[in-house]
Amino acid sequence: MSGLTGAMNTALSGLDGYSAGIGVVSGNLANQTTPGYSVETVNLSTSNTTGQAGAGVQAPQITRAADGYTAGVLRSANSYAAAASIDSVSSTAISNSLLNNGDVQSALNQFFLDAGTLAANPTSTAQRQTLLADAQTAVGAFRSAATALNGIIGGATSGLQQNISTANNLLSQLAAINQGLGQTPNDPALLDQQQAALQSLSSQLAVNVIPQGNGQVLVASGGTVLLDQGGAQTLSLAGNSVSNQPQITAGVAGASLNVGPSDGNIGANTQTWKAGSAAIQALNAHAVIVAASVNQVQAEGLTGTGVPGASLFSVPTPTVVSATSNAGTATLTAQLNNAGQLPTDGGPFILRYNASAGWSAVNQASGQIYNPPSGSNLSFAGLSLSVSGSPASGDQFTVNPAPDAASAIQLISTNQNAIASADPYVVSQGSSQPNGSIINSNTGTIVAGSDIVTASPSSNAAIVPSTYYGQTLQITFSSANNYNIESTNNPATVIASGSFVGGQGAVAVAYPAGAASGQFWQVPLSGRAAAGDALTLSPGGSNSGSNASRLAALWTAPGTTTAGSLQQSIIGLGTSLASNAQQATQRSSAASANVTAATNNLQNIAGVSLDQQAVILTGYSQAYQAAAQVISTAHTMFESLLQAI
Incomplete structure (x- = not known):
């Protein structure tokens, strides 16, 4: 009887073990696509009884396949890929903001092109109206691009709020799992939930996971601990x-969390905010430069x-904001002097401000440092600042x-007559008469060259205050080598004089206060003069398009901006943004491939293979049937023995 009992017990232990195996395989198949699930196996070991062979198997032990290193590689790949995906989309949107929203470059190009057309036909009312319409189109292009960029920045902020909420929920979930593992160490179901939560968290930000012996984990990011035995830290969004x-x-x-641009959704949205802000700041600068230069x-x-x-x-004036921590009484106002x-x-x-070193300024976009001389007036980067207080x-x-x-640039005038297409002066041979006519009695051959506007008049120029x-000016040669300048409003008073040495001279008239303050209208003189010869500088009229030519040339004039001509600078901004978008798209594609590779690596170790599970299930089923047959045979033998008795 003991033999039959032993056979029965051995077969029953086998049934238990194989039944557990079939159950585990069923669970594996059911959870094949469950995030974080790792394939489970049943470990069956021989139950050894002293002095007795074939005592069956011990109670089945279920183990979970896992590889911490490979899972960590996948988390890193997830963080980078999530960031790269957002960066690709946002960089493309930032680039398109200048192209698809009014196209700032094309609008400005048309404005300056039509200014050249007006220069050739300055009396054309239709062409003046066209130029004003172009100006309004350029304003609309700037505003539309700014709206798009502000939308991207706002979207990044909203995205950050959502990302942080998701991260906080996942950290709370991980804290609860840690509590469960404290009560049931290394529970496979809890570990599956833990891995799924960690993988999801890695999409939000880069995480460093430190496993503990009982299956619990510590989680850190950017050097800051987010989860420990005490629970989870709550993430918050604040402004610098x-x-x-x-x-x-x-x-x-409120410990600051260091987040890089590749650190998941949070890092990417932070970078999007920065990139969008930099783009709109550059667009703002170009709006100011265009407005100031045209004005x-x-x-x-x-x-x-x-x-x-x-x-x-018109554009907003510069702003100066004092830090809340300032201890002094100084207040500053700023204006743009040189666009x-x-x-x-x-x-x-x-x-x-430093008491010993004085003032210093740092461009937050480029890092360039300026050291303006201390005083009540500071100047740097084309700005002038007035300091009051201490x-x-x-x-x-x-x-x-x-x-x-x-966003705020406006076209002030809608009157086509407001366009200043004429030069301030037209040079004529001869002297002005009281009735406004000009009589030419010159015996020399004096020629006026092409006029320019400059901040630095020629050394041989006679400077008119x-x-x-705006007054009619009379140039009279007292000799072949000298000339005096008078205003026809007061012809007895010499207001400037110059030398005509080697047949060369110049007249420079200073502009009054306003947008052209500090500039001079200058015209060169050449030829041979005789005493008594005269030239008259009369205010320009409607037939003059010289200043419209100057406006048209502004688009391609070198040195209009710190990045070259206005055209070069606008194109350069668009090209830079487009290049960023292209590179971001390439990074996103590469990052997706890395995630696929890392996922496959982890799948090979901890994933559920249908073919493999089918083979295992077949083995367990056959073994189960064999154990059942042993029980059936033992039962038959036992019944026979009972009948024999």
Whole structure:
């Protein structure tokens, strides 16, 4: 009987073991696509009884296939791929903002092209109206691009809020799993949930996972612990006090979380915010440069009615914001004096005061440092700042040279007569008469060359003060080598004089206060003069298109911006953004391939193979049937023995 009992017990232990195996295989097949699930196996070992062979198998032990290193590689790949995907989409959107939303480059190109057409036909009312329409189109292009970029920045902020909420939920879930593992160490079901949560968390930000002996994990990111035995730290979104860029903090202490641009969705959306802000700051700078440059050319000429040109565009003035930690009483105001010196990236600038070293400014976009001389007036990067009050050492200010300029740029005038297409002066041979006519009694051969506008008159130029700008000017040669300049408003007073040495001379008239302040209209003189010869400088009329030519040339004039001509700078901005988008797309494709490879590697170790599970299931089924047959045979033998008795 003991033999039959032993056979029965052995077969029953086999049934238990093979039944457990079949159950595990069924679970594997059912969870093949479950995130975080690792294939499970049944370990059957011989049950050894002293002095007895073939005592069956011990209670089945279920083990979970896992590879911490391979899982970590997949988490890293997930973080990078999630970031690369967002970067690809956002970089493309940023690039398209300048092309698909009004096309700033094309709008400006058409504006300056039509300015050249007006120069050839300055009396054309239709062409003046066309130029004003072009100006409005350019304004619309700037505004449309700014709206698109602001939408991208806002989307990044919303994305960050959602990403942080998701990360907090996952950290809370992991904390709960840790508690469960504390009560049931290395429970396979909890470990599966843990791996799924960790993989999901890695898509939000880069994580460093430190496993514990009981299956619990510690989680850190950027050097900050997010999950330990005490529970999870709550992530929050805040703004940097200086740049206002998004800042991620952890825990009630608000520890700053260092997040890189490749660190999952959170890192990518933070980078998108920065890239979008940099793009719109550069666009703002270009809006200011375009407005200031066009307005200056306007001020350098006259309208068809002989009135000095007024500004066509308006943009916000620079802003200065004091840091809340400032201890001094200084307040600063800023204005743009030279648009050509403003960096095309637009800054902004952080201006700091040090009691021993004085003032220094740093361009936040490029890192370029400026050291303006200390005093009540500071100048750098085309800006002029007035200081009132007393700064304290360590005080700092944020200077934005072009706040929301692309969004707020406006076309001031809708009157086609406001376009200053004429030069301020037309040079005629002879002297002006009281009735306005000009009589030419010259005996020499004096020729006026092509006029220019310059901030630095020639050394041989006779300088006419700005107070006489717009008045008819009379140039009279007292000898072959000298000439005097008078205003016809007061012909007895010499207001400037010059030398005509070697048959060369020049006249430079200073512009009055306004957009052209600091500039001079200059015309060169050459030839042979005789005493008594005269030239008359009369304000330009409607038939003059010289200043419109100057406006048209502004598009391609070298040195208009710190990045070359205005055309080069605008094209350069678009090209740079397009290049960033192309590179981001390539990185995203490569990152996706890395995730596929890492997933396959982990699948080979911990994944569920249908073919393999089918083979295992067949083996368990056959073994189960064999054990059942043993029980059936033992039962028959037992019944026979009972009947024999």
